[in-house]
Amino acid sequence: MFQPKIPTMPQPTGPATPPAVVEPTTITPVATTPQLAPVPPAPSRPAVQLTPGTALALVGSGTAVVLVVGAILVSMLLAVAITAASVAVCAVVLRSLLHRR
Numbered sequence: 001m002f003q004p005k006i007p008t009m010p011q012p013t014g015p016a017t018p019p020a021v022v023e024p025t026t027i028t029p030v031a032t033t034p035q036l037a038p039v040p041p042a043p044s045r046p047a048v049q050l051t052p053g054t055a056l057a058l059v060g061s062g063t064a065v066v067l068v069v070g071a072i073l074v075s076m077l078l079a080v081a082i083t084a085a086s087v088a089v090c091a092v093v094l095r096s097l098l099h100r101r
Helices: 052-100
Strands: none
Touching: none
């Protein structure tokens, strides 16, 4: 019941065909046509334009992200510090209780 079932690979049933032989072909030169002046490619997307309003919005949103991430990290550090302090107090209390006996 708990033994893994390993799938078996099916064996080929028909005759195996040999690979096809590729014969080299000759390249014939073609008459060249005069080339036109190169056309500069059109830009795929427009350039980003920063107006004072969008720059202010970017600075404000960046500041908000930094403040939120900082608050989360400080709260996590505070939680670790409180836990460590409570464990230290418990260790001191247990040590004093065991020392009296």
